[in-house]
Amino acid sequence: MARYDFDIGILGGGAAGLTVAAGAARAGAKTLLVEKEKKLGGDCLHYGCVPSKTLIRTAHIFHLMKNARQFGLPEISLPPVDYTQVKKRIQSVIDIIQKHDSAEQFCKLGAKVEFGQAAFTDEHAIELNGKRYSAKTWVISTGSSPAIPPIEGLDKTLYITNKEIYSLEQLPQSMIILGGGPIGIEFAQAFRRLGTKVSVVERLDRILINDDKDMTGQVLEILQSEGVEFYLGAAVVRVRDLGSEREVVFKMNGEEKSLRAKALLLATGRKANTSGLGLDQIGVRLDKRGLMLDQKLRTTQRHIYGAGDVTGTYQFTHAAGYEGGIVLSNAIFHFPRKVDYTHVPWVTYTDPELASIGMNEQTAKDAGIPCSVWTEQFRDNDRSIAEGEMTGKIKMILDAREKPIGIQILGPQAGDLLNEWVAVMNGGMKLSTLASAVHPYPTLGEINKRVAGRFLSTKLFSETVKRGLKFFFHFKGRACDEQED
Numbered sequence: 001m002a003r004y005d006f007d008i009g010i011l012g013g014g015a016a017g018l019t020v021a022a023g024a025a026r027a028g029a030k031t032l033l034v035e036k037e038k039k040l041g042g043d044c045l046h047y048g049c050v051p052s053k054t055l056i057r058t059a060h061i062f063h064l065m066k067n068a069r070q071f072g073l074p075e076i077s078l079p080p081v082d083y084t085q086v087k088k089r090i091q092s093v094i095d096i097i098q099k100h101d102s103a104e105q106f107c108k109l110g111a112k113v114e115f116g117q118a119a120f121t122d123e124h125a126i127e128l129n130g131k132r133y134s135a136k137t138w139v140i141s142t143g144s145s146p147a148i149p150p151i152e153g154l155d156k157t158l159y160i161t162n163k164e165i166y167s168l169e170q171l172p173q174s175m176i177i178l179g180g181g182p183i184g185i186e187f188a189q190a191f192r193r194l195g196t197k198v199s200v201v202e203r204l205d206r207i208l209i210n211d212d213k214d215m216t217g218q219v220l221e222i223l224q225s226e227g228v229e230f231y232l233g234a235a236v237v238r239v240r241d242l243g244s245e246r247e248v249v250f251k252m253n254g255e256e257k258s259l260r261a262k263a264l265l266l267a268t269g270r271k272a273n274t275s276g277l278g279l280d281q282i283g284v285r286l287d288k289r290g291l292m293l294d295q296k297l298r299t300t301q302r303h304i305y306g307a308g309d310v311t312g313t314y315q316f317t318h319a320a321g322y323e324g325g326i327v328l329s330n331a332i333f334h335f336p337r338k339v340d341y342t343h344v345p346w347v348t349y350t351d352p353e354l355a356s357i358g359m360n361e362q363t364a365k366d367a368g369i370p371c372s373v374w375t376e377q378f379r380d381n382d383r384s385i386a387e388g389e390m391t392g393k394i395k396m397i398l399d400a401r402e403k404p405i406g407i408q409i410l411g412p413q414a415g416d417l418l419n420e421w422v423a424v425m426n427g428g429m430k431l432s433t434l435a436s437a438v439h440p441y442p443t444l445g446e447i448n449k450r451v452a453g454r455f456l457s458t459k460l461f462s463e464t465v466k467r468g469l470k471f472f473f474h475f476k477g478r479a480c481d482e483q484e485d
């Protein structure tokens with residue numbers, strides 16, 4: 001008879017927790033999954049990736065409709081967007097995906113699902129709805145929440161975050177977004193395209209700080225051309241609720257400026273959900289980002305693991321799933337694995353998308369890694385031209401041994417295009433294999449082959465090779481001279 005009620009207990013039913021719960025239950029471990037909200041799925045399904053990508057798609061279609069003439073179609077005059085219909089579609093998408101993440105599905109797999117707010121009572125047990133549950137191993141996967149900055153007047157001002165944005169009664173006429181990170185930028189473009197007047201206020205002098213400036217600069221220009229206003233290098237001084245509008249006062253270039261809008265959206269980062277779990281009483285320590293973890297994702301209590309946004313590392317759904325897999329391997333299969341974030345990709349779902357894996361030019365430079373940069377433009381890709389999507393480029397970063405250490409793509413479907421590089425980099429594939437593989441024509445993906453080919457052609461057409469070939473062909477001169485005609 002086991003000393004504990006469960007082999008493994010998981011706090012949080014989002015991407016990370018669900019990965020661990022499904023794997024542990026399938027492996028035959030007696031599994032408890034605890035979720036604070038009334039539904040499984042976490043932030044990604046209810047307030048993050050799924051609703052935001054659905055909103056972005058709707059905004060994209062509307063944008064295309066408004067630009068019908070560019071595609072040889074008649075110009076149409078469009079009525080304003082009815083946000084209740086947009087919300088309806090978002091909810092219908094969530095509902096479909098929710099079925100995969102239902103408590104019934106997890107019960108079928110063999111996991112017990114309980115809903116409620118849990119807190120540790122000792123290092124092996126929690127209290128939940130007045131009952132005690134013990135487990136040999138625990139996983140904390142409680143995610144993250146919007147970080148609310150300490151701004152004067154914010155406590156008396158009506159603001160929204162990614163949690164409230166999908167339940168607004170109507171499309172706001174105007175919106176100020178605090179924060180020029182991926183969340184703020186994705187919402188800025190989507191709401192602008194739907195018809196909202198959008199202003200972004202960012203503390204730094206640039207947006208999307210984790211990507212190369214030449215790429216993010218292009219994103220900035222595209223959004224500006226669509227009408228989004230940017231206030232960069234702007235330190236917010238105070239905010240004020242004026243009843244029907246919100247006011248933001250900020251300092252920029254030494255001058256105080258103010259903006260007013262119907263809605264104020266905070267997109268100023270995320271904070272790990274660690275409070276209320278009783279972690280300090282059971283010796284689980286935190287650092288400034290979230291749970292303090294070793295490379296096997298163990299907390300300072302070795303039988304308690306952490307995965308997902310609560311770790312404060314890469315706050316993406318795919319990172320949460322990856323970390324969940326590492327925890328499963330260590331805690332359930334006892335096959336020791338350490339985390340390695342070298343090849344964690346990310347995508348900002350603007351139009352065009354900005355996708356990245358590995359190092360970019362800036363991070364390679366900062367790390368003192370000698371590298372070369374190879375680029376290919378979407379305007380030279382036949383499919384891009386046909387699609388009317390000619391903005392952007394791919395950047396391939398090679399180290400001194402000519403191995404790819406990073407890729408950045410700004411362009412149509414960049415996130416999907418990056419997947420070929422995910423395979424190349426994880427599989428240690430040679431660039432010559434990629435460049436010689438037949439890619440279907442005309443596809444956007446040919447840009448991957450072309451950038452690899454661009455590098456390889458410098459080798460193929462090196463002076464030594466050219467000299468050898470001239471000898472082979474008994475060089476008789478060029479067949480055509482540019483001056484001829």
Ligand SMILES: Cc1cc2nc3c(=O)[nH]c(=O)nc-3n(C[C@H](O)[C@H](O)[C@H](O)COP(=O)(O)OP(=O)(O)OC[C@H]3O[C@@H](n4cnc5c(N)ncnc54)[C@H](O)[C@@H]3O)c2cc1C
Pocket residue numbers: 011012013014015016017034035036037040041042043044045047048049050052053116117118119141142143144162183273276277307308309310314315316317318319320349
């Ligand atoms: C607007 C937005 C857009 C995003 N878009 C993308 C995207 O396109 N791609 C991408 O990869 N990532 C995206 N993300 C990030 C992604 O949503 C997160 O990285 C992902 O949800 C993290 O998964 P998780 O399991 O760590 O946390 P979550 O999915 O948040 O799950 C944590 C769960 O724990 C529960 N919980 C909290 N406290 C307790 C407690 N005490 N007891 C029990 N349960 C508790 C919560 O209710 C929640 O359900 C986006 C985020 C936002 C905000």
